[in-house]
Structures are given as structure tokens and as C-alpha cells.
Amino acid sequence: MARKRSVVDLCLTPKEEVPGALRYLVSTLVWLLVIGAWSFATYGGFMQDIFLPSPTAVIGAFFRLLDDGTLAQHIWASLQVVVIGFLISSLLAVPLGLLMGTFRVVQAGLEPLVNFIRYLPVTSFVPLFILWIGIGIEQRIMVIFFGTFFQQLVMIADVSRGVSKDLLNASYTLGASRRDALLHVLTPASLPGIVDTLRITMGWAWTYLVVAELVAASSGLGYISMKAMRGFQVDVIFLAIAVIGLLGLFTDTIFRLVRLRLVPWAN
Amino acid sequence: MSAAEILRAAAPVETSAPVAGETPRLRIQDVRLEYATRGKTVVAIDNISIDVPDNQFAVIVGPSGCGKSSLLYLVAGLAQPTSGEILLGDEEVDGPGPDRGMVFQSYTLFPWLTVRENVEFGLKRRKMPAAEREAIVNRYLNETGLAAFHDAYPKQLSGGMMQRVAIARALANDPKILLMDEPFGALDSQTRNTMQKLLLRVWEENRKTVLFVTHDIDEAILLGDRIYVMTARPGRLKEEIIVPIARPRTMDMVMDPEFIAVKRRILELLKNEIKDDEH
Numbered sequence: 001m002a003r004k005r006s007v008v009d010l011c012l013t014p015k016e017e018v019p020g021a022l023r024y025l026v027s028t029l030v031w032l033l034v035i036g037a038w039s040f041a042t043y044g045g046f047m048q049d050i051f052l053p054s055p056t057a058v059i060g061a062f063f064r065l066l067d068d069g070t071l072a073q074h075i076w077a078s079l080q081v082v083v084i085g086f087l088i089s090s091l092l093a094v095p096l097g098l099l100m101g102t103f104r105v106v107q108a109g110l111e112p113l114v115n116f117i118r119y120l121p122v123t124s125f126v127p128l129f130i131l132w133i134g135i136g137i138e139q140r141i142m143v144i145f146f147g148t149f150f151q152q153l154v155m156i157a158d159v160s161r162g163v164s165k166d167l168l169n170a171s172y173t174l175g176a177s178r179r180d181a182l183l184h185v186l187t188p189a190s191l192p193g194i195v196d197t198l199r200i201t202m203g204w205a206w207t208y209l210v211v212a213e214l215v216a217a218s219s220g221l222g223y224i225s226m227k228a229m230r231g232f233q234v235d236v237i238f239l240a241i242a243v244i245g246l247l248g249l250f251t252d253t254i255f256r257l258v259r260l261r262l263v264p265w266a267n
Numbered sequence: 268m269s270a271a272e273i274l275r276a277a278a279p280v281e282t283s284a285p286v287a288g289e290t291p292r293l294r295i296q297d298v299r300l301e302y303a304t305r306g307k308t309v310v311a312i313d314n315i316s317i318d319v320p321d322n323q324f325a326v327i328v329g330p331s332g333c334g335k336s337s338l339l340y341l342v343a344g345l346a347q348p349t350s351g352e353i354l355l356g357d358e359e360v361d362g363p364g365p366d367r368g369m370v371f372q373s374y375t376l377f378p379w380l381t382v383r384e385n386v387e388f389g390l391k392r393r394k395m396p397a398a399e400r401e402a403i404v405n406r407y408l409n410e411t412g413l414a415a416f417h418d419a420y421p422k423q424l425s426g427g428m429m430q431r432v433a434i435a436r437a438l439a440n441d442p443k444i445l446l447m448d449e450p451f452g453a454l455d456s457q458t459r460n461t462m463q464k465l466l467l468r469v470w471e472e473n474r475k476t477v478l479f480v481t482h483d484i485d486e487a488i489l490l491g492d493r494i495y496v497m498t499a500r501p502g503r504l505k506e507e508i509i510v511p512i513a514r515p516r517t518m519d520m521v522m523d524p525e526f527i528a529v530k531r532r533i534l535e536l537l538k539n540e541i542k543d544d545e546h
Contacts, residue, residue, distance in 0.1 A: 169345050170375035170433075174389035174440055175365030184392075188379040265379050265420040 053235040058242065061235040070224070075243065077219035078209055081137060085144025086205045090198055093149050097156025102186060107157065114150050122147040122208055126215050135216040140209070147208035148201045155201070159193030160186060192259070192266040199255035206248050292476045293319040293342065293444055298351035300337055311337050313501035314351065319444075319493075324470060324477045326487040328533060329497030329505075330540055335480045336372075338502070339448050342478060343369050355443060365389055368437030372449040374429045376421040382432050383408065383417040389440035407435040410469050427458040431465065438473065447479040451486070460518060463489055467516050484537075485521055488512070488529050496536045505536055 010018050035055065041047045042054035049057060065071035099106045100114075125146060129139050163186055171185045213222025221240045228236035260267060300312040311334040319325040327335045340346045342353055344363040353360040355367065368389075376385050383404055390400045408414045411431040421429055430450050437445055451459045463486060470477065470490075481487050487494050494508045511525050520526055 164373075164375075166371055166373050166375045167377065169343075169363070170369070170371060171377075171388070172345065172363035173343055173365070173367060173369040173446075174436065175392045176388075177392075180392055184388075185377065188377070191379070263379070265422065 057235040058238045061239045078221045081140045082209050085141040089145045089149040093152035097153045098160045101157035101160030118150040140212040143212035148205050155197040160190045163189040192263045195259045291318040292321040294354040298348045301349045310501035313503045315504050322474045323492045326479045326491035327495045328487045330499045333497045334502030365440045366443045368442035369446040370433045370450040372452050378421050386436045386439050407439045411435040444476045484533050
């Protein structure tokens with residue numbers, strides 16, 4: 001009979017599975033620890049609430065902004081910018097990235113330029129964008145686009161480059177034309193990688209959103225943080241950060257569901 | 268006199284002149300393949316000529332790196348010979364096409380399609396009506412013992428099952444010739460035997476012209492009507508052997524004296540080959 005291994009032994013073995021209950025327990029414990037430390041520091045009076053608000057203060061800010069409707073309004077403003085910027089970027093980057101990874105000529109044409117632009121800090125372009133397109137929503141959409149498009153392009157090109165040539169060869173011997181191979185082999189084969197890329201870059205889009213809204217905006221979650229800083233409303237800053245985190249978690253969950261639905265064969 | 272004895276009297280032959288009444292389906296004529304690596308020209312295939320008659324199961328055996336897979340890729344049209352020509356019927360091979368179905372050594376099923384959809388792939392490219400498509404797909408799913416798995420995705424299948432789908436997928440297109448590049452090379456020996464039995468049965472039902480590449484001598488004799496033995500790089504045709512064993516073939520024929528005689532001959536040819544290589 002196999003020796004029954006202790007939980008401690010399992011925990012200390014690299015890459016070994018542990019009981020599910022233990023995993024949930026540990027996850028919960030870490031959250032409790034963080035909130036506990038936060039509560040201890042604030043309620044215990046170790047931190048002034050002008051620097052670190054208490055959990056109840058942040059919850060209070062949440063209800064205050066929820067009641068007067070400003071929270072919904074700013075969430076909507078931010079969501080609009082992220083979604084529009086991300087959509088335009090993705091709609092261009094997916095087909096172009098596939099072509100870049102598939103045709104050496106497109107790769108030779110675009111790769112050097114894209115890799116150059118990719119390493120330019122988006123933030124340094126914000127003054128330029130303001131100069132060119134003002135401080136309206138278009139400027140913020142441009143920041144999101146600029147921050148995500150070139151990254152998406154390179155990542156999606158990598159995905160399509162990773163599709164095995166044997167799959168294309170197999171399709172040719174079954175009578176597929178080049179067009180068939182592109183539409184019915186390369187594209188579906190790249191789909192899981194594309195969804196993963198979009199999911200990762202969506203996270204980056206949220207980061208660039210705050211950059212855009214901190215500099216020039218009259219609404220949005222980044223804007224209310226900036227305004228709250230001037231009014232020493234640290235609880236609102238914390239609230240804005242938490243809401244962005246939750247929205248990020250929400251969009252991430254959507255992408256995970258999309259992946260399950262769209263490419264069940266890859267899971 | 269049995270069919271086997273008649274065939275034995277004729278074997279082995281050095282040239283591949285087609286027997287009267289048999290039309291050569293595939294003609295490989297003076298094919299040479301060179302490629303450049305690090306500025307040096309490597310000869311992979313050195314002027315090979317092979318005629319495969321219609322409805323024959325032809326096998327190419329040779330030491331690894333002798334260019335036997337390359338030769339198959341040339342016939343498939345997935346690569347171009349440096350010189351020489353390849354004719355299928357009267358037409359010169361120019362690029363890949365559905366008249367030359369291929370089963371690859373690596374698993375090349377489309378992972379986003381179910382077993383049924385994989386088998387259907389070629390028929391769909393031809394825009395065949397759905398009802399007609401279904402009848403053909405069902406036939407080959409049944410022949411390869413896949414009917415119960417028609418809705419499964421490739422990643423739910425074992426290696427042997429995946430190669431069954433690959434065979435059904437190639438046959439559903441009704442190719443003029445079936446090219447098989449060490450299709451059972453990655454399988455364990457039990458599964459390989461099962462697949463060889465399955466292939467023998469399917470071949471009896473279709474009698475499709477086959478060009479099969481392997482380094483497994485037993486497999487070559489068990490499956491083949493004729494065996495082309497190749498030399499080590501640069502690949503040349505060393506000998507053509509007609510296998511004097513009657514069909515239908517069964518696994519226990521590996522103990523037959525005819526089988527052992529052919530095996531001894533091939534081993535001898537390949538042994539010399541390895542010696543040549545050491546110089």
C-alpha cells in the first residue's frame with residue numbers, strides 16, 4: 001500500500017498538487033492578512049487617515065459617489081475610452097499581425113519600424129497628442145491605441161508564426177488553395193493565441209487609461225483620483241484604484257469566458 | 268503453382284520496367300534534390316528513377332537521412348526537385364494537390380475540427396454538397412473504426428487514433444495516390460501492429476496506389492508489393508524488390524520463409540550501406 005503523504009510534505013514538493021480546500025484556505029488567508037494589516041494600521045491610529053484611509057472610509061466614499069451618480073458617470077467615461085481604444089487597436093492589429101507572421105515580406109516591411117515604436121514610452125507622446133488632437137476623448141483613445149496596438153501586432157505575429165507548417169502542408173495535400181490555407185487553417189489555428197494576446201493587452205489598456213486621464217481629462221476614474229488628490233480625499237483615490245482593479249478583473253473574466261466558448265478545442 | 272510462387276520466381280528485379288498490362292501510375296524520372304546549408308551544397312537525392320504501377324503498394328526503405336521523406340515531399344509537390352521530373356499519370360507534378368493525399372509522420376490533424384470535420388476538410392474545399400459529403404465521410408469513418416469518435420476533438424485521441432483520422436482524411440478525397448511518410452513511426456509497437464493490420468484491411472478494400480516511407484523493414488515487407496531500398500546520403504536507389512507474399516496479408520506471415528528471405532536480402536543491402544557510410 002502506498003504511504004499516505006502528509007499535507008506538509010505535499011506543500012514542500014515542487015509542482016505537487018495540494019487539496020483544493022487548502023488552496024482556497026490559503027487564498028482567503030492572504031486577503032484577510034492584507035485587510036487585517038490595513039485595518040490594524042488605520043484603526044490602530046498608526047497611520048494618519050490623510051495618507052491611508054480606513055476600510056470603512058473607502059466604503060463610505062463608495063456609497064457617497066454611488067448615491068450622487070458620479071461613480072457611474074466616471075466608470076462609464078473610463079470604460080468608453082478603454083473599450084473604443086482597445087477595439088480599434090485590436091481590429092487593426094489582428095489581421096495585420098496575422099499577415100506579419102505569415103508573409104516574410106510584410107514582416108520585413110513592418111517589423112523594424114514596429115519594434116522601434118514599441119519601445120517608445122507612450123507617456124512621452126501625451127503632450128504631442130494634446131497638441132495635435134486636443135484634450136477630448138479622442139486624445140485618450142489615441143493613448144490607449146498607441147499603447148496597445150504595437151504590442152498586439154508583435155504578439156499576434158508571433159502567434160501566427162508559431163502555427164506549424166505541417167498543418168499548412170497537410171491542407172495543401174487536401175486541396176486547399178493559399179486563400180483556404182489562410183482562412184481555414186492559419187486563422188483558426190491562431191485563434192487561441194489571439195484571444196490570449198487580447199486578454200493580456202486589455203490589462204495594459206487599463207494602465208494607459210489612467211495615464212491618459214491623469215494628464216488631461218474632465219471625467220473618468222483617473223480624473224477623479226487626480227481631483228481627489230488636490231482635495232486630500234485619499235479615500236476617493238483608494239476607491240478609484242479599487243474600482244479599476246475590479247473592472248480589470250471583470251474584463252479578464254469576460255475574456256476567459258470568450259476563450260471557453262470560442263476555442264473549446266484548445267482548453 | 269500459387270500466386271506467391273509465381274511472384275517469387277520473378278523477384279528480385281533490378282529495373283522497374285512496368286509489367287505488361289500495368290500502367291505506371293507514378294513515374295519518378297532522374298530526380299535530383301540539392302539544397303544549400305552554410306554555403307555548401309548538399310545532395311539529398313541523387314538521380315532516382317522509380318515507376319510505381321497502378322494499384323500497387325510501394326514502400327521506400329533506407330537508412331535515416333537517405334532522403335526518403337524528401338522524395339515523398341517532392342511527389343506531394345511540397346518541394347521542387349533540382350532536376351528531373353515526376354509524373355502522375357500523364358501530368359507533371361507542379362505543386363501540391365488533392366490527387367496526392369498525404370499522411371504525415373507528425374500529427375497534422377486540425378485541432379479546431381472534430382474527427383468528422385477533419386475527414387470532411389478536403390471535400391468542403393471542393394464545395395461538395397452536404398449529403399454527398401456525409402456519405403463519403405461515414406464510409407471512411409467506418410472503414411477506419413472511428414465511427415464512435417466522430418465528434419471528438421484531436422486532443423482527446425491517442426496517437427494511433429489520430430493517424431487513423433489522418434488516413435481517413437486523405438482517402439476521403441479519393442486521391443490517385445496515397446503518400447505515407449512513416450505514419451506509424453511515432454507509435455508504440457502494439458499500436459503500430461494494430462495500425463498495420465488496419466492499413467492492410469483498408470488497402471484491400473480500396474486498392475489505392477500507395478507510396479509508403481519507413482525505416483522499419485518488417486513493416487515494409489508486411490505492407491508492400493514492392494520495396495525500393497535506398498542508399499545513405501546522397502540517396503540513390505539501391506535495389507527494387509518485389510515481395511513474393513500473397514494477399515491478403517496477416518501479421519503471422521512475418522514467420523514465413525518468403526518473408527524471412529526478403530528480410531535477409533534487405534538487411535544485407537542496408538548492412539553494406541552502413542559500412543559504406545563509415546568510410
